[in-house]
Amino acid sequence: DQQVKQNSPSLSVQEGRISILNCDYTNSMFDYFLWYKKYPAEGPTFLISISSIKDKNEDGRFTVFLNKSAKHLSLHIVPSQPGDSAVYFCAASGGQGGKLIFGQGTELSVKP
Amino acid sequence: NAGVTQTPKFQVLKTGQSMTLQCAQDMNHEYMSWYRQDPGMGLRLIHYSVGAGITDQGEVPNGYNVSRSTTEDFPLRLLSAAPSQTSVYFCASSPWTASSYNEQFFGPGTRLTVL
Numbered sequence: 001d002q003q004v005k006q007n008s009p010s011l012s013v014q015e016g017r018i019s020i021l022n023c024d025y026t027n028s029m030f031d032y033f034l035w036y037k038k039y040p041a042e043g044p045t046f047l048i049s050i051s052s053i054k055d056k057n058e059d060g061r062f063t064v065f066l067n068k069s070a071k072h073l074s075l076h077i078v079p080s081q082p083g084d085s086a087v088y089f090c091a092a093s094g095g096q097g098g099k100l101i102f103g104q105g106t107e108l109s110v111k112p
Numbered sequence: 113n114a115g116v117t118q119t120p121k122f123q124v125l126k127t128g129q130s131m132t133l134q135c136a137q138d139m140n141h142e143y144m145s146w147y148r149q150d151p152g153m154g155l156r157l158i159h160y161s162v163g164a165g166i167t168d169q170g171e172v173p174n175g176y177n178v179s180r181s182t183t184e185d186f187p188l189r190l191l192s193a194a195p196s197q198t199s200v201y202f203c204a205s206s207p208w209t210a211s212s213y214n215e216q217f218f219g220p221g222t223r224l225t226v227l
Contacts, residue, residue, distance in 0.1 A: 004154075032213040043116070043202050043218030044155070089154060093213045099170070100216065102147075102154035 003027045004092050006103035013110050019077040021106050023090030026071065030092040034100070035064060035075050038087045047088070048075070080110045114138050116219035118203050124225045125193040133188040133222050135203030143208035144186040145216070148172065148199040155202065161186055162208050193226045200224070 005024045013019045021035075031052040036044035050057040050064045050073065057064050063076045077084055090103040119134045137144065145160035147170075157170030161180040175197060177189040186205075190197060200223050204216040 006154075009152075034213075034215075036218075041220070043204075043220050045218070046215045049213075049215070091155075099145075099157060099160065100155075101171075102156070104152055104154040 001026075002104075003030075004090055004101045004103040006088075006090055006106050008106050009104070010107045010109070013080045013108065015082055015110055015112050016079045019075075019080045019084065019108055019110065021075040021077075021088050021090075021108065023073050023075075023103050024071060025073075025092050027092070027094065027101075028071070029094045030101075032093040033064070033066060033073050034091045034093070035062075036089045036091060036102075038089060038105070044089060077108075080108075082110050082112050084108060085110050116203055116205055116217050118201075118219035118222050120222060121220070122223050124227065125190075126227050127194060129193050130189070130191050131193065133190075133201055133203075133224070135186045135188065135219060136184050137186075137203075137205040137217070138184065139205060139217065140183060141205035141207055141217075142183070143214070143216075144180065144203065144205045145170070146176070146178065146186070146188045147202045147204065149202060149221075150199050158188065158201075190224075193224075195226045198224060198226045 034049040035047040037047045038044040066073045087105045089105045091100040116137045142163045146158040147155040159178040161167045203219040206214040206216040
């Protein structure tokens with residue numbers, strides 16, 4: 001029972017264009033959502049988050065959108081840069097002070 | 113600050129052997145956790161702790177033990193390694209409040225192979 005799903009294992013985008021990574025969840029009790037970025041041989045690093053009381057959060061080139069009725073969130077990267085090439089994990093928390101449920105990850109490749 | 117450190121970086125075990133994966137943080141975080149990452153599965157929570165002397169199970173706790181005697185350290189023990197425990201293990205820490213979420217900081221990982 002995968003509560004957080006990233007259905008696209010990989011995504012390839014041209015430098016300068018928009019990257020859109022998608023994530024779906026099933027548990028309506030989740031109240032906080034996060035995106036983590038992971039380079040090979042390193043631990044995940046926090047990228048951006050959104051509370052369930054909001055529908056958008058922006059930080060520089062990164063924007064996360066939350067659609068609660070569809071139980072869907074997305075990460076937009078504009079413009080995409082080759083250094084953005086990494087695996088992106090979507091994660092959700094149910095307000096239990098730290099427990100995270102992760103999606104399977106999407107590997108983003110940004111081509112020069 | 114060193115952040116979250118993990119040792120060793122790589123380990124090969126034979127089936128049935130035991131070992132301890134070490135995790136330490138110098139940020140005075142109350143919350144610490146262990147995840148395993150497997151292809152196509154994302155990161156899955158093994159065990160977590162909200163403070164010294166307090167631990168609890170995550171999604172996939174079987175085959176693993178933890179203890180938390182200090183705020184800084186949170187070792188993960190494999191009592192009798194099995195090939196199914198071949199994975200990359202990540203330790204993470206964060207401040208902790210019961211009613212809200214705090215960003216977790218991850219260590220660099222330990223790649224474990226069980227033959």
